[in-house]
């Protein structure tokens with residue numbers, strides 16, 4: 001695909017960029033075209049531009065919930081680094097406005113320093129705000145749905161719109177954005193968060209960090225591989241199926257927590273997919289439970305399929 005050199009974003013465009021270094025699992029092939037955007041305006045412009053050209057495009061946040069195909073991705077990968085944050089303190093609450101590429105743990109720490117409560121859980125979730133809204137990320141009893149007031153989006157009609165919380169259809173690790181990905185691109189969000197004691201919030205964050213260190217493996221992972229099925233835990237089921245420590249090449253079902261799959265250095269996406277299939281099949285055979293992926297797999301899209 002040719003890129004018109006006259007467009008303002010053309011000078012920032014790169015070709016055949018490895019996406020492995022932009023994912024937390026450090027796995028995956030190359031993006032045919034890659035563009036890093038620094039503001040919500042640029043994010044919207046990049047999407048508009050790809051649409052005008054009829055290019056397939058994807059939005060990459062921190063790549064912490066993704067497995068990218070070994071054979072790479074056709075079209076444009078837009079890497080969202082839009083990070084502006086404004087905080088308006090009120091009497092009891094702060095109105096926090098943030099662009100969608102802000103790193104969630106950084107936002108949580110910034111809020112904590114100002115005594116803003118409600119985002120402490122997010123200090124240990126290593127993604128962007130946009131990725132967290134997309135999947136309604138959550139931990140330690142909190143989630144995005146509890147924090148959001150509204151989300152600014154780029155629509156399919158190439159306009160900027162605003163969606164209130166009630167219109168986001170947030171559920172367990174899901175949202176309207178995940179249910180219908182082409183509908184909107186998330187540009188920024190507004191959160192209404194209560195004030196609390198800065199000291200107390202910091203204690204809470206330290207507690208969550210310590211809990212993670214104790215219960216989850218270090219190293220290159222995608223976080224939880226599967227959603228927890230109703231009334232149970234995916235990690236418990238995979239462990240009970242005897243798969244803790246099961247390994248294919250450099251990919252391993254963690255001996256620390258069986259819902260975490262670790263890349264020990266040279267794992268390929270195909271190795272992780274073999275582990276996924278093994279875990280699903282064994283858990284189904286032993287317990288009759290169908291495990292549903294929490295992570296997303298970016299499969300190769302052949303150029304002829306690009307719209």
Ligand SMILES: Cc1cc2nc3c(=O)[nH]c(=O)nc-3n(C[C@H](O)[C@H](O)[C@H](O)COP(=O)(O)OP(=O)(O)OC[C@H]3O[C@@H](n4cnc5c(N)ncnc54)[C@H](O)[C@@H]3O)c2cc1C
Pocket residue numbers: 024058059060061062063064065066080100101124125126127128129130131132133134135136137138139177184185186187221222223224296
């Ligand atoms: C060690 C570790 C621990 C984790 N712990 C947790 C946890 O406790 N709770 C939890 O919920 N998750 C957890 N995760 C998973 C992950 O951090 C979250 O899902 C995170 O919210 C993903 O954000 P991201 O920016 O990395 O999204 P990415 O992985 O980059 O993208 C995920 C999806 O979101 C879409 N997307 C991203 N930004 C936008 C946007 N602006 N507009 C539209 N679509 C967008 C992408 O296109 C993609 O489809 C963990 C991951 C790791 C590696």
